[in-house]
Amino acid sequence: MHQIEVKNVEKSFKDTKAVRGVSLTIQPGEFVALLGPNGAGKTTLVEMMEGLKKPDKGEILIQGKNWHKHEKELRKIIGLSLQETRFTEKLTIRETLRLFASFFKLGEDRVNEVIALTELESKEKSYTGTLSGGQRQRLALAVALLNHPEVLFLDEPTTGLDPHSRLDLWNILKGLKDAGKTTLILTTHYMEEAESLCDHIIILDEGKILREGQLHELLDENSRNLDELFINLTGKKLNEEPQAK
Ligand SMILES: Nc1ncnc2c1ncn2[C@@H]1O[C@H](COP(=O)(O)OP(=O)(O)OP(=O)(O)O)[C@@H](O)[C@H]1O
Numbered sequence: 001m002h003q004i005e006v007k008n009v010e011k012s013f014k015d016t017k018a019v020r021g022v023s024l025t026i027q028p029g030e031f032v033a034l035l036g037p038n039g040a041g042k043t044t045l046v047e048m049m050e051g052l053k054k055p056d057k058g059e060i061l062i063q064g065k066n067w068h069k070h071e072k073e074l075r076k077i078i079g080l081s082l083q084e085t086r087f088t089e090k091l092t093i094r095e096t097l098r099l100f101a102s103f104f105k106l107g108e109d110r111v112n113e114v115i116a117l118t119e120l121e122s123k124e125k126s127y128t129g130t131l132s133g134g135q136r137q138r139l140a141l142a143v144a145l146l147n148h149p150e151v152l153f154l155d156e157p158t159t160g161l162d163p164h165s166r167l168d169l170w171n172i173l174k175g176l177k178d179a180g181k182t183t184l185i186l187t188t189h190y191m192e193e194a195e196s197l198c199d200h201i202i203i204l205d206e207g208k209i210l211r212e213g214q215l216h217e218l219l220d221e222n223s224r225n226l227d228e229l230f231i232n233l234t235g236k237k238l239n240e241e242p243q244a245k
Pocket residue numbers: 013014016017018036037038039040041042043044045189
């Protein structure tokens with residue numbers, strides 16, 4: 001069985017067709033990048049997979065189950081971090097994680113584990129309002145990992161981070177990949193992120209899949225990297241570097 005199956009999904013907001021007939025499958029343990037420029041439909045697609053938005057048409061199955069009938073079971077197996085996760089500034093990292101752990105009836109042991117996994121030990125007593133962008137993203141990842149998710153969704157986990165913080169997060173995610181228990185779907189407009197972390201790359205533009213496959217399947221002598229491929233496919237550049245946070 002596929003871990004995720006998206007079948008001919010469409011979603012519009014008034015006049016904007018955000019997702020126009022997308023179908024894809026994701027296998028257990030795969031790390032998948034949804035890569036595309038601003039407005040390509042990445043967030044909308046991922047929010048439908050997360051059960052946060054309903055498709056206008058089509059169907060989404062996770063481990064063969066749909067959100068409509070199996071929301072409770074699906075909530076237990078997925079973890080997610082939104083594009084701009086906000087935390088209560090009056091809590092420290094550890095207190096924030098304790099609060100989320102209590103929702104899942106998880107104890108201090110799991111809080112310790114995710115603090116270690118996301119390398120936040122030296123910051124655990126810091127108030128979330130004082131964290132850097134990279135630390136905040138690692139906290140968002142720690143929250144998403146609390147419940148041992150089988151399927152993890154990260155929406156632009158490194159947008160706006162400096163290169164050093166981005167590498168730190170990639171290394172944490174590589175560790176998760178090596179552990180082999182998690183399927184990861186991340187959205188990004190950084191081709192390096194897709195190239196270095198993901199086995200399966202899905203290039204989206206204007207609500208449609210332009211190409212998908214493993215990196216080596218996507219590239220050839222005319223498209224030596226994903227940026228070149230995107231320019232060849234669309235005539236546009238994939239990424240204008242956003243301002244650092
Ligand atoms: N709630 C909404 N109401 C109206 N239009 C929306 C809404 N959400 C998304 N859109 C539009 O749908 C299109 C796809 O947006 P989406 O956020 O999915 O793209 P994206 O690829 O995630 O972009 P970004 O990289 O900027 O986050 C855009 O044209 C966007 O303006």
